[in-house]
Amino acid sequence: METISLKHYDIFAGPLDSGLPAFLAGLAYSRLFVTVDENTERHCLPRLQAALGGAPFALLRTPAGEQHKNLDTCRLIWQQLMEQEAGRDALLINLGGGVIGDMGGFCAATFKRGIRFIQIPTTLLAQLDASIGGKLGIDFFQLKNSIGLFQDPLAVFIDPAFLGALPAREIRSGFAEAIKHSLIADAAQWEQIRRISSLDSVDWGAAILPSLLIKKRIVEEDPWEKGIRKALNFGHTVGHAVESLALESDAPLLHGEAVAIGMVCEAYLSHRLLGLPLPEVEQISRFIIRIFGRHPIPPRHYPTLLALMRNDKKNEAGLVNFSLINPLGHACINQHCSPELIAESLDYYNALGNE
Amino acid sequence: METISLKHYDIFAGPLDSGLPAFLAGLAYSRLFVTVDENTERHCLPRLQAALGGAPFALLRTPAGEQHKNLDTCRLIWQQLMEQEAGRDALLINLGGGVIGDMGGFCAATFKRGIRFIQIPTTLLAQLDASIGGKLGIDFFQLKNSIGLFQDPLAVFIDPAFLGALPAREIRSGFAEAIKHSLIADAAQWEQIRRISSLDSVDWGAAILPSLLIKKRIVEEDPWEKGIRKALNFGHTVGHAVESLALESDAPLLHGEAVAIGMVCEAYLSHRLLGLPLPEVEQISRFIIRIFGRHPIPPRHYPTLLALMRNDKKNEAGLVNFSLINPLGHACINQHCSPELIAESLDYYNALGNE
Numbered sequence A, B: 001m002e003t004i005s006l007k008h009y010d011i012f013a014g015p016l017d018s019g020l021p022a023f024l025a026g027l028a029y030s031r032l033f034v035t036v037d038e039n040t041e042r043h044c045l046p047r048l049q050a051a052l053g054g055a056p057f058a059l060l061r062t063p064a065g066e067q068h069k070n071l072d073t074c075r076l077i078w079q080q081l082m083e084q085e086a087g088r089d090a091l092l093i094n095l096g097g098g099v100i101g102d103m104g105g106f107c108a109a110t111f112k113r114g115i116r117f118i119q120i121p122t123t124l125l126a127q128l129d130a131s132i133g134g135k136l137g138i139d140f141f142q143l144k145n146s147i148g149l150f151q152d153p154l155a156v157f158i159d160p161a162f163l164g165a166l167p168a169r170e171i172r173s174g175f176a177e178a179i180k181h182s183l184i185a186d187a188a189q190w191e192q193i194r195r196i197s198s199l200d201s202v203d204w205g206a207a208i209l210p211s212l213l214i215k216k217r218i219v220e221e222d223p224w225e226k227g228i229r230k231a232l233n234f235g236h237t238v239g240h241a242v243e244s245l246a247l248e249s250d251a252p253l254l255h256g257e258a259v260a261i262g263m264v265c266e267a268y269l270s271h272r273l274l275g276l277p278l279p280e281v282e283q284i285s286r287f288i289i290r291i292f293g294r295h296p297i298p299p300r301h302y303p304t305l306l307a308l309m310r311n312d313k314k315n316e317a318g319l320v321n322f323s324l325i326n327p328l329g330h331a332c333i334n335q336h337c338s339p340e341l342i343a344e345s346l347d348y349y350n351a352l353g354n355e
Helices: A022-023 A038-043 A045-053 A071-083 A100-110 A122-132 A160-165 A168-185 A187-193 A204-221 A228-233 A236-247 A255-274 A278-292 A299-310 A339-351 B020-025 B040-045 B047-053 B072-081 B097-112 B124-130 B160-167 B167-183 B185-195 B206-220 B228-232 B236-247 B253-272 B277-294 B299-310 B339-351
Strands: A002-006 A010-013 A033-037 A058-062 A091-096 A116-122 A133-140 A143-150 A155-158 A320-325 A331-336 B003-006 B008-015 B032-038 B056-061 B091-096 B116-121 B135-140 B143-150 B156-158 B321-325 B329-334
Touching: A002 A204, A010 A091, A010 A204, A022 A045, A022 A155, A022 B003, A033 A038, A033 A045, A033 A100, A033 B116, A038 A045, A038 A058, A038 A091, A045 A091, A058 A100, A071 A100, A071 A133, A071 B072, A071 B135, A091 A100, A100 A116, A100 A122, A100 A143, A100 B143, A116 A122, A122 A160, A122 A168, A122 A204, A133 B072, A143 A236, A143 B072, A143 B097, A143 B143, A143 B299, A155 B206, A160 A204, A168 A187, A168 A204, A168 A228, A168 A255, A168 A278, A168 A320, A168 B072, A187 A204, A204 A228, A228 A236, A228 A320, A228 A331, A236 A299, A236 A339, A255 A278, A255 A331, A255 A339, A299 A339, B003 B206, B008 B206, B020 B047, B020 B156, B032 B040, B032 B047, B032 B097, B040 B047, B040 B056, B040 B091, B047 B091, B056 B072, B056 B097, B072 B097, B072 B135, B091 B097, B097 B116, B097 B124, B097 B135, B097 B143, B116 B124, B124 B160, B124 B167, B124 B206, B143 B236, B160 B206, B167 B185, B167 B206, B167 B228, B167 B277, B167 B321, B185 B206, B206 B228, B228 B236, B228 B321, B228 B329, B236 B253, B236 B299, B236 B321, B236 B339, B253 B277, B253 B321, B253 B329, B253 B339, B299 B339
Parallel strands: A010 A155, A033 A058, A033 A091, A091 A116, A116 A155, B008 B156, B032 B056, B032 B091, B091 B116, B116 B156
Antiparallel strands: A002 A010, A133 A143, A320 A331, B003 B008, B135 B143, B321 B329
């Protein structure tokens, strides 16, 4: 079992049953709760149960899907904790993807002013992204993660075995974060990533660690996102807006799929604003289109997207805030783009593959 | 203007216009929001506006009353912030009693993972109690403050002039906290307090400070309520349950009125469990009945009250947790009482004044 030690907690990577039992044995808690959704209850809970070796716990069931990452589901989680008379010394394990981790963590951090929680991310996206940084929250008012807070878990357990149960589309969605980590912080890693021809052949157990180390380095330098941590928002200003819009449609995008679109647009903005060479923008764009395919964005949706970006929580002083890149492997935070330029970047994305 | 410096922020006591303008001038923020309810909009906002001297702000209106300290009102506050496109660099002033302070603070601390806020408590209770300690939250599932977190404000401004607009019943409710502070930490102050014959003659501007200094000392010693800070829960285990129950009735009690009942019951428990001399219990009880009157608790409600106490967030390991006193002026935390003994303490309260 590999351990990545952060300032306030450890990430344990490896088979769950080789690390979790000893960790729990070292804790004093009154009751154990496990948050799941329909999917993780079926596909992941047996593995957790095996690792718990018969230790008693109560299940907190939630409906699966980003559309349920909201106050109503929090109400459901808090209510189940109340009904089961959970005390402040209860312990909560969040078993699932980003939705379960963000929302279950938020509920734990605000239940009776905070109970302890452990994250067991079961998707590639959550393992790569949500496992470091202590960001918790829910969507509100059509805006992703707009209600939330920062709070570290007691520990994170990353077991690559959970990825075996994931659909290929979910794996691809998580892969977007690995692409992002390389583009903002490690050009050499990007060189390796862009040579990947098929995601089926990747050994995720090995591939996750270098990407986690990039995120660790950035987050520890700036835990409250006052500066360089904003680099991690690359692709996410356009990406979040695209994701929010798609959430309301009959063809919702996964987070990483939206971020992939966002990275193409924001690579283009990096070219126009900062001079990132066009061949590199095209290298990024071609790779992303090859892996993720095309999801054209009808221009009639541009005004809605721009409105969503204006209300992004990353903004200050009324300007839409971007984290861009130049040179490749280096982030430039606090960049501002005009609405016209943002629309141009969406046009650039839409035109890809039409050549 | 008097200043009490806490670890992370200052409390300024005195006329608002002599301290707030300079404080705000030293801050960089994009937009200013002010949370009010119907009462503070009418009675307190003019004084704040005068102190702001024409600086622009947006009002966040909420319905008045503890029964609105809930998720629905949070939704309303967050939604108004969203609609007005508040960014992370917005500043929120909470102008009101404990409900506005706790709930407005909670909304600020969770909006876009946290915006800065200033507390301007306008009731005696909030000035004495909510101004120190960073406890924020809302009621949920019939339980007071059961959803919330710890987060310090940027500053607290305590202006005794606001108390002039308060009904006598509100003043009396706040006074319960001053009684509590003396009973748990300062027997000499209790000697002064118990000689008060009428609340009309008290100079609150002077009386607030010694009480605040007790709370400051306790909270700074134990900011996360792991130990001695629990002393502040004296009167609150029974008090919160009584308050929750009364909230559902047609004769709701103010917080301090419920805590006053709780202090009588818990002084009695202090006698039975710890040997607090009966004459002192009776001195406390007589004073509280003289100031607050009697609010008999029908024995048919005892089971509900006990169930509410069992689900109190202060509990650990399934036991109802009390902070009791003995000797007077000294708190003993983490005391546990049987349901029978708790019922006996309610009987003791009910029998008062019937002699």
